[in-house]
Amino acid sequence: MRTRAAVMHAPGKLEVEELEVEELLPGEVVVRMVAVGVCGTDLHSYKGEWDRPTPIVLGHEGAGVIEAVGGDAGGLRQGDRVVLSWAPACGECGPCRRGRPAACGPLSSAIGKGTLLGGRTGLTLAGETVYRGTATGALAERVVVASGAAMLLADDVPLEHAALLGCAALTGVGAVLNAARPEAGFTALVLGAGGVGQFVVQGARIAGAAEILVVDPVEARREQALGLGATRSCGPDDIREAMRELDPEGVDYAFDAVGAPATTKLALRWTRGGGTAVVVGLPAGGEQLELDPFEFSNREKTLTGTIYGSEDPAVALPRLIDLVRSGELELASLVGPSFPLDRADDAFQASLAGEPGRVLVTP
Numbered sequence: 001m002r003t004r005a006a007v008m009h010a011p012g013k014l015e016v017e018e019l020e021v022e023e024l025l026p027g028e029v030v031v032r033m034v035a036v037g038v039c040g041t042d043l044h045s046y047k048g049e050w051d052r053p054t055p056i057v058l059g060h061e062g063a064g065v066i067e068a069v070g071g072d073a074g075g076l077r078q079g080d081r082v083v084l085s086w087a088p089a090c091g092e093c094g095p096c097r098r099g100r101p102a103a104c105g106p107l108s109s110a111i112g113k114g115t116l117l118g119g120r121t122g123l124t125l126a127g128e129t130v131y132r133g134t135a136t137g138a139l140a141e142r143v144v145v146a147s148g149a150a151m152l153l154a155d156d157v158p159l160e161h162a163a164l165l166g167c168a169a170l171t172g173v174g175a176v177l178n179a180a181r182p183e184a185g186f187t188a189l190v191l192g193a194g195g196v197g198q199f200v201v202q203g204a205r206i207a208g209a210a211e212i213l214v215v216d217p218v219e220a221r222r223e224q225a226l227g228l229g230a231t232r233s234c235g236p237d238d239i240r241e242a243m244r245e246l247d248p249e250g251v252d253y254a255f256d257a258v259g260a261p262a263t264t265k266l267a268l269r270w271t272r273g274g275g276t277a278v279v280v281g282l283p284a285g286g287e288q289l290e291l292d293p294f295e296f297s298n299r300e301k302t303l304t305g306t307i308y309g310s311e312d313p314a315v316a317l318p319r320l321i322d323l324v325r326s327g328e329l330e331l332a333s334l335v336g337p338s339f340p341l342d343r344a345d346d347a348f349q350a351s352l353a354g355e356p357g358r359v360l361v362t363p
């Protein structure tokens with residue numbers, strides 16, 4: 001089989017090429033991709049901030065239709081509509097046994113090496129191995145993944161909306177509901193109103209936040225967050241004043257949806273004594289965080305982190321779909337501009353430029 005895919009030969013540029021795809025193994029499926037969201041993780045690789053082997057096919061947040069199945073594929077059938085999970089974990093390591101497949105040891109090693117969980121990629125270009133971003137490589141017309149990485153989608157959620165469920169929604173909503181687990185009536189600060197930040201805002205609203213202050217330099221993103229449940233917004237320079245009005249002591253829960261050391265420090269700074277700051281976004285490679293120990297020993301703050309919503313995606317996705325159906329979780333207005341596969345590079349540039357809404361590639 002062959003597929004067209006957006007290939008990154010070196011950071012900063014995607015080119016569409018036709019790749020050779022290895023024969024389907026038992027337990028694998030071919031997904032005809034319909035929509036793929038551009039995630040912050042993809043942008044780290046694209047900007048060269050993470051060391052990844054090349055050539056590589058990026059993309060891991062996607063939805064599509066099963067085109068073929070290899071042997072017994074966990075009950076999946078041709079024609080099934082699916083959302084990709086980038087964490088089809090090994091099931092045997094410590095994190096997997098604790099129900100945290102996204103923190104799976106072998107999975108994170110595979111992601112670093114640019115392969116699937118088993119160590120292969122199944123993709124070549126003129127005989128040369130082509131690697132897979134985030135153990136997926138979704139920016140292609142056809143993607144072969146383990147059946148466990150293809151999660152069945154309800155018929156009433158459009159695939160273009162469903163793509164967002166595969167990473168941003170699981171990550172952002174899960175950061176609140178599964179990692180922070182706040183009690184209703186809490187106050188929240190959300191730093192960064194990109195794709196994941198908008199879902200943190202929604203997660204906080206769903207969890208019953210009394211106040212949600214969202215901070216982002218882009219006004220259009222702040223406006224969007226206000227429409228999704230944020231009660232206040234400001235730019236990064238005005239956070240001190242906004243917090244003085246909200247609660248000078250700080251918020252109960254602060255979420256860093258950016259993940260840079262500067263924003264993590266800010267999140268901890270504006271968490272009240274005894275409150276919790278949650279790191280949701282991912283930093284560039286090699287970054288270090290400098291902290292004041294008195295924040296913990298004297299002010300009893302908690303600093304924690306979350307990956308992929310701190311829950312097994314197969315468990316969390318059906319809950320999200322229920323929230324979409326009940327109208328509590330908004331997807332449609334979060335879909336940004338979409339680009340055909342041939343313009344995948346333009347899609348990445350649009351995402352870097354801070355387009356509000358998730359930028360989609362529609363292979």
Ligand SMILES: [Zn+2]
Nearest residue numbers: 039041061167
């Ligand atoms: Zn992602």
Ligand SMILES: [Zn+2]
Nearest residue numbers: 090093096104
């Ligand atoms: Zn594992």
